[in-house]
Amino acid sequence: MLLLPPPPLLSLAFRLVLLVVGSSCVLCCCEQDQEWCDALAVMSEGKPKGPVKGSEDIMKPKAFGTCPNPVQEPLKWNCNPELANKICAHNRHFAEHAGYFQETGFLKEVDRTKPTTYYDPITNKPLFVAPVGRTFEEFEKESKSHGWPSFRDDEVDWGNVRVLPDGEVVSTAGTHLGHNLPDRKGNRYCINLVCVAGRGPSEDGAAPSS
Known part of the structure; x- marks a missing residue:
């Protein structure tokens, strides 16, 4: 006791x-x-109920902007690596334009029958797994409605993702991902597709994890 x-x-x-x-x-x-x-x-054995907070120290200058290195190439879904480097490593506030994810190969190539793991293009570490607790159609509808892939608390890998005091969503390596823009359903992580277009450690073309 x-x-x-x-x-x-x-x-x-x-x-x-x-x-x-x-x-x-x-x-x-x-x-x-x-x-x-x-x-x-x-x-711990259970997942946290809400966002895991991070400090500004995560985004301090590194070898490549706020990141240790540029994004891997090629990115998944034919995402633009130049745009990815700009948004992931040299940016804190701006985003790919609304609807960008619909202009890539994402909706044609993603597996709609099971959850997909979304990787950091800088480190190849997992950041999100979706859909969880909903159908792909629901995930797609919400993402199209807002203009960017939109994830919920249960779909975040909190071992590699942090939310800063101003709502900025980042990886623990310093990758800018997007922002938390809560709605009536709760936390909604509005994420740039180029920032989660890493191929993962098991796919060809992936850079080594750090």
Whole structure:
């Protein structure tokens, strides 16, 4: 049994949160180390219920903009690598134009019968798996309605994705992905297709993961 001081003795800046990770109990200072606490939640058996927060340090300058290297080539679905490099590594606010994903080979080539894994074109690490908890037709309809591929909480790989305080969605390697634009259904991650068009570690043309 863990005994904690009564609430009046706990500083608001140092509220204690007990996280259960597997069979171990980890005591952490959540307001001081929110990102660390969120990472522990990702490693636990259950998925976090909402977005895993990240800090601006993720997007600090690296060898190639905010990323360690350029995107792999060729990208999936005939996505434009020049556009991908600009949006993924040298951008924090702008996006491919609305409906771009419909102009690529995505809707013709994607497997509509099972969930698809979407990879970071910089590192080849998985970022999203969709559709989850809905049909592909529902995923497609929502994406077309908003203009960009739109993912929900259960479709995010929180081991490799973070949401910054202003709603920017990024990979843990520094890849700009898009933004969280919640609607009445909850969090909606509006993502550039070029930023999830990596081929993955098992496909030809993929750069080594880092």
